[in-house]
Amino acid sequence: MEFIFFLAAAVKAGTCLLYATLGEIISEKVGHLNLGVEGMMQMGAVVGFIAGFTFGNPYAAVFCAAIAGAAGALIYGFLTISLKANQVVTGLTLSIFGVGFAAFFGKNFVGKKVPEAITTFFAPIKLPVLGDIPYVGQIFFNQSIYVYFSYFLVIAIYIYLYKTKWGLNTRMVGENPVAADASGIPVDKYKYFNIALCGALCGLGGAFLSLVYISIYPVNVVSGRGWIAVALVIFAMWNPGKALLGAYFFGALDIASFWLQQYTLPVSIYLFTALPYLATVFVLIFTSMRKSSNKKEPAWLGKNYFKEDR
Amino acid sequence: MKKRLGVLMLALILVVVSVAGCSSGSTSKKDEVTKVGFIYVGPADDGGWSQAHDNGRAKMVENMGGKVETIVKENVPEEKSAVVSTIRDMVDQGCTIIYGTSYGFMDGMVEAAEEFPDVKFEHCSGYMTSDNMGTYFGKIEEPRYLSGIVAGLTTKTNKIAYVAAMPIPEVIRGINAFALGVKSVNPAATVNVSWTNTWYDPTVEKAAAEALIQQGCDVTAQHQDSTATMEAAKEAGKLSIGYDLSAATTMPEVYMTAPLWDFGGYYTDSVQSVIDGTWKSQQYWGGMNDGIVLLDDLTALAPGSAQAQVDTAEAAIKSGQLNIFSGELKDQTGAVIVSAGTKMTDEALLSMDWFVDNVVGSLK
Numbered sequence: 019m020e021f022i023f024f025l026a027a028a029v030k031a032g033t034c035l036l037y038a039t040l041g042e043i044i045s046e047k048v049g050h051l052n053l054g055v056e057g058m059m060q061m062g063a064v065v066g067f068i069a070g071f072t073f074g075n076p077y078a079a080v081f082c083a084a085i086a087g088a089a090g091a092l093i094y095g096f097l098t099i100s101l102k103a104n105q106v107v108t109g110l111t112l113s114i115f116g117v118g119f120a121a122f123f124g125k126n127f128v129g130k131k132v133p134e135a136i137t138t139f140f141a142p143i144k145l146p147v148l149g150d151i152p153y154v155g156q157i158f159f160n161q162s163i164y165v166y167f168s169y170f171l172v173i174a175i176y177i178y179l180y181k182t183k184w185g186l187n188t189r190m191v192g193e194n195p196v197a198a199d200a201s202g203i204p205v206d207k208y209k210y211f212n213i214a215l216c217g218a219l220c221g222l223g224g225a226f227l228s229l230v231y232i233s234i235y236p237v238n239v240v241s242g243r244g245w246i247a248v249a250l251v252i253f254a255m256w257n258p259g260k261a262l263l264g265a266y267f268f269g270a271l272d273i274a275s276f277w278l279q280q281y282t283l284p285v286s287i288y289l290f291t292a293l294p295y296l297a298t299v300f301v302l303i304f305t306s307m308r309k310s311s312n313k314k315e316p317a318w319l320g321k322n323y324f325k326e327d328r
Numbered sequence: 329m330k331k332r333l334g335v336l337m338l339a340l341i342l343v344v345v346s347v348a349g350c351s352s353g354s355t356s357k358k359d360e361v362t363k364v365g366f367i368y369v370g371p372a373d374d375g376g377w378s379q380a381h382d383n384g385r386a387k388m389v390e391n392m393g394g395k396v397e398t399i400v401k402e403n404v405p406e407e408k409s410a411v412v413s414t415i416r417d418m419v420d421q422g423c424t425i426i427y428g429t430s431y432g433f434m435d436g437m438v439e440a441a442e443e444f445p446d447v448k449f450e451h452c453s454g455y456m457t458s459d460n461m462g463t464y465f466g467k468i469e470e471p472r473y474l475s476g477i478v479a480g481l482t483t484k485t486n487k488i489a490y491v492a493a494m495p496i497p498e499v500i501r502g503i504n505a506f507a508l509g510v511k512s513v514n515p516a517a518t519v520n521v522s523w524t525n526t527w528y529d530p531t532v533e534k535a536a537a538e539a540l541i542q543q544g545c546d547v548t549a550q551h552q553d554s555t556a557t558m559e560a561a562k563e564a565g566k567l568s569i570g571y572d573l574s575a576a577t578t579m580p581e582v583y584m585t586a587p588l589w590d591f592g593g594y595y596t597d598s599v600q601s602v603i604d605g606t607w608k609s610q611q612y613w614g615g616m617n618d619g620i621v622l623l624d625d626l627t628a629l630a631p632g633s634a635q636a637q638v639d640t641a642e643a644a645i646k647s648g649q650l651n652i653f654s655g656e657l658k659d660q661t662g663a664v665i666v667s668a669g670t671k672m673t674d675e676a677l678l679s680m681d682w683f684v685d686n687v688v689g690s691l692k
Binding site: 231276280288 | 370371373374375403520521522523524525528529530531534535536538539540542543544554555556559560563688689690
């Protein structure tokens with residue numbers, strides 16, 4: 019029984035990672051490695067909290083968070099798409115910028131409580147029928163509406179990427195923008211749209227932390243989770259379904275130390291706090307050994323497209 | 329010719345600037361107002377530790393009338409370089425005494441105390457002293473023992489959650505005192521400890537509290553400065569013992585009582601001694617008798633029988649009849665650490681690194 023509670027808590031802890039990972043998958047599918055996930059999550063978290071605290075309206079809070087994340091992504095988009103700046107450097111800059119942005123604007127909100135109206139709106143709701151399935155119901159279908167929305171997004175993004183014309187075009191831009199351009203696909207438009215979508219999802223991931231996961235706004239709410247999301251994309255092999263599994267796995271690692279402390283184990287608790295990062299290292303090692311091409315990154319990932327170079 | 333004129337101008341400017349710098353420095357020393365610096369680890373309105381200090385600061389300012397001015401720096405990280413630069417900034421602004429209110433400020437304060445021998449430093453909860461640096465702290469374990477009595481009488485599952493900050497003697501002493509208080513009224517109950525390694529991170533603390541509650545604990549206690557643990561208890565419909573500050577009005581759904589700090593009296597006396605020129609480096613360690621620590625009034629959520637038992641124990645501690653850490657005390661393995669009839673020395677208390685036998689959790 020306790021294990022079921024643990025898994026339910028892992029789903030909750032992994033949800034912020036899931037949003038961000040889905041976002042980064044979309045961005046990488048269109049050929050843009052955006053290392054600014056941490057920054058966009060921070061922007062979403064702080065703007066979402068401020069909006070929620072000011073208006074007391076959950077819709078407004080979530081909407082503002084998505085806009086903030088997308089705004090961060092569009093800075094990155096403008097620099098890398100229109101100005102052809104280096105993607106890695108621009109992404110890192112966005113991360114640093116986002117952390118500073120959150121620290122600056124969130125300073126006066128540290129210690130403030132999430133308003134009651136928002137807490138009740140996002141409180142766990144047991145779904146009819148699904149929630150009554152033994153074990154599975156308790157783990158997946160007794161959660162916040164914010165978590166349910168992430169399930170929906172996994173399916174929606176899968177359909178978008180693999181079952182629609184726009185998704186096909188998006189992937190084509192990421193694999194070979196030269197061919198995409200030649201066949202009349204507006205490459206830059208696709209890039210801008212998908213990068214903004216990535217930012218919005220990262221913003222939602224950050225706001226999940228500041229609106230649902232916690233009750234009191236802390237100094238640094240994202241604290242490195244954005245970097246784990248970047249690694250998760252590789253772990254998930256750019257597949258939304260596998261992103262779900264990976265996010266919950268890392269969510270479980272995130273909270274494991276609190277649950278294991280009640281058992282007298284012969285290892286230090288500090289090891290458990292380091293687990294998510296250790297696991298990230300192993301994931302990167304194992305994925306780099308994979309050979310199959312459809313599990314690899316998009317061919318033009320990280321490379322800017324110069325139309326004039328064709 | 330023009331070049332030479334430029335050099336001359338530059339030299340003139342340099343002289344003017346340096347003279348101006350000197351003169352402004354000397355006037356600030358003549359100021360009648362004593363400037364007092366406070367360094368907090370969290371926000372001044374964190375609802376906990378830093379706010380307890382800030383309330384003490386406000387009380388001191390009120391007591392001193394217009395004789396003091398305070399400079400407050402919040403959210404200072406527990407890193408040497410950050411502490412030293414904060415202190416340099418405060419000294420530049422004219423502070424003659426600086427209070428550092430978190431354990432992790434110790435190294436930075438020691439370094440700054442060497443750098444500024446004319447400035448007085450007081451470090452809360454540390455153990456390093458020098459000619460111009462003293463320490464101050466309170467025996468929070470006394471009211472913690474009393475809050476343990478309340479928790480022990482409240483629990484029905486006989487599992488009490490204790491969300492703990494850092495595995496350092498101060499926190500361990502608090503956990504043991506709490507556990508002994510629990511044991512005095514409910515020998516069957518255990519105190520289940522989870523470390524967060526944070527003083528103020530509501531994200532981590534709430535997750536830790538949620539884990540303990542779902543593992544069967546029905547009362548929470550805490551050592552962090554945020555109310556995140558109580559928030560977790562509220563969501564799960566459990567009851568809580570707070571810390572630092574009364575949460576009777578902010579968390580009325582769960583709050584039973586809390587061990588509290590009242591630094592107002594100490595800060596007033598200490599700043600007065602600086603003004604009088606009688607300040608000396610010392611290691612202050614006050615208890616309930618001194619008023620620096622106390623137990624909050626029990627709320628209606630606390631069990632009815634608790635008040636009488638708390639009152640008896642409080643009177644016994646204040647009169648010296650009851651020593652919390654007197655034998656026989658066993659550690660988690662069952663080994664006798666303090667034999668019957670003996671008391672722990674201050675030195676042993678200040679370096680405590682073991683749990684009493686009704687604590688569940690690891691120190692590694």
